[in-house]
Amino acid sequence: MNLSVAEAALPAAEPVMRRPSLAGRTRAGLAEALAEIGVPEKERRMRVGQLWNWIYHYGVRDFAEMTTIGKGLRAQLAEHFTLDLPEVTAEQVSTDGTRKWLLRMAPTGPRDRGAEIECVYIPEVDRGTLCVSSQVGCTLTCTFCHTGTQRLVRNLTTEEIVTQLMVARERLGDFPNRSAPEGAFVPNDGGRFISNIVFMGMGEPLYNFDGVRDAIGVISDDQGLSLGRRRITVSTSGVVPQIGPLGGEMGTMLAISLHAVRDELRNELVPLNKKYPIKDLLEACRNYPGLSNAKRITFEYVMLKGVNDSDAEARELVRLLKGIPAKINLIPFNPWPGTRYECSDWERIERFSEIVFKAGYASPVRTPRGRDILAACGQLKSETEKLSARARLMLEQDEAETAPAQH
Template sequence: MATVSLLPKDRADLSQIMKVAEAQPARDAKPSLLGMTREELGQALADVGVEDRQIRMRTAQLWHWMYLRGAASFDAMTNVSKDMRAALAERYTIGRPEIVTEQISVDGTRKWLFRFPARGAGRPVEVETVYIPEEGRGTLCVSSQVGCTLTCSFCHTGTQKLVRNLTREEIVAQIVVARERLGDFPEVAANARKDAEGLLPSEGRLVTNIVMMGMGEPLYNFDNVREALLIASDGDGLSLSKRRITLSTSGVVPMIPRAGAEIGTMLAISLHAVRDDLRDELVPLNRKYPIAELLDACRAYPGLSNARRITFEYVMLKGINDSPADARELVRLLKGIPAKINLIPFNPWPGSAYECSDWDEIETFAEVVNRAGYASPIRTPRGRDILAACGQLKSASERLRVRERMALEAMIGGGGED
């Protein structure tokens, strides 16, 4: 969809607003079955006339086709009757976002720009999703929001204001479409892997791990992230172990216990500093939840053990946070927390004021942490040439001005959350 400016030069143009309003999808557009719980799928089946005694079995069929087989249409569901497929297709879809771009780095990293349709008075929105292939594993970095509220000073996504939360359907769709494009579903495996020209693992599942480390703060979209990750870890569908799913947060302390209790995945903390004054600058959320409070929440994380360690992410910024004294303080702060420390060489992006630490400094930092008994792998930068590396994601979606929103809501019928 072409982008239309609603208020050129800040002057309302009613005819132009009307054109944009008319271009929005209808409010009663077909809902997607992706992202629905089993109970909701059961209700959808009841709504198309499936008898109560068949709903459980038919729900399992739909679940199997969508998440195990990767069916993109009802026509593909060959063991479902034609009449039922037609009834479902009349009222529902198995939604897929538009793939605006697909880029492949020289190192095999892939980045997709997905466009999701407008909701309510909003515009279509775009998010980035990244796949990182490695020997014996493939990690999918999934976004939870369009933009971000946190304005972390070293992060490109933080320069984009929050547009809206992604729905659970949109979070699940990133996983499904990535697997589809990679050939990780049975029906498309042979052709997709052949097209990959050796840049994917040669055997086994291609998406073995998921990290909620894309655009946005997952714990500020808790309900949708929870439901999406429960679908991702469901043993009868996408079937990823919760130990292979990592939720990364900048430190929304009140939601951390709920994440452990209700989602139960691995936890990663974007720490990046060992002093509150510096973390206030790098991760402004620290002004609300300072380091001591954050680490107390980590110590109490449900299920924490040496087998289920918390990962602390630490971006290496030249002359900012990379001294041996910083490393020693990091060790002191984490005492008593089963932890792994990922050292992330800073990935540059246009307009950034930071530089990556020299390699010697990173290795010295890692040595201090290692000697204290913590694993501290240095993350190899991946996908830098396509701006797909950690901290580089950003889309062109922009939040509507208040006047634009009010005008569109008035034209469309008002009220929709975006």
């Protein structure tokens, strides 16, 4: 799923001093914060453990609630730091239950309004999946993807990645012993509602390797957010040198945005292929650490009418993946304004799937989710821009309506 960004700069203004947030920090980052306010080194490990439990397990947003920490230290923390999360500037709910949040990150400077990214929650019968972003914009130019038309602004920090999950859990009432905020969606079937995370949002995760690695360390820590690494999937367009380190250092599930079986076509659809061709990409997949039938690689294949959806291409896909424990995720193309591609006919998708399935590979067809709120794969860039413009217009209208009459 490819997400979008809207970024705006404020007019020149005096710098505004903001207390930094501790939300999303690693254990090392929390220890550094404690050192800044003079907590003795011999005490820091214990205090980090306390902060970690309150921030990530319970999701508290006020230092005053941290009752296992003395009042003096709580006051110090509140004086120098916050527990702020990214601001939810818009929320949309699909008829199928998919939820899309437009999140504004904290400004990086006095002239920065704060980058905006989108985060999508997809509820299913047996799971709840959160799709997160790793970059603001994208450095790749995949021709079938709307996000590919955006410039890369910057990598998201570890904190900005982690707090996407924290915002979603708060919006879903998914932290223990905490009331959900007004308007939040609270499923009534028990358990934590976000069971899986996919790095399939905006950006190429392996071009933000350190930020993604450290975020996964926080997300998977069993004393906090507690999402197992087998429930985290990192999707890449094929940054071959980082695929091995991904498995070795992160141990997550791997997804490959493949979309073509010939270099000539993949060079067009996924230009990164010119640097890392299909042969090299599949060799890296065969050597992925921990690869087994229980830890298969997912190959994503967007179905483009008359482009990559023939019987011959289905058979070639099977041949290419021989010997790789894999499943093939067929994705109906979601059109966006200005695209030259069309989605394959349903009969053609079924025929393609049948060929792959008969060869022994699971080949589910991904059900488009959130199309009515433009939250489906590749649709989200223009909608974010519309949301931002619409939000500004509504704010201006509200201000005009509530302003005192001039006499």
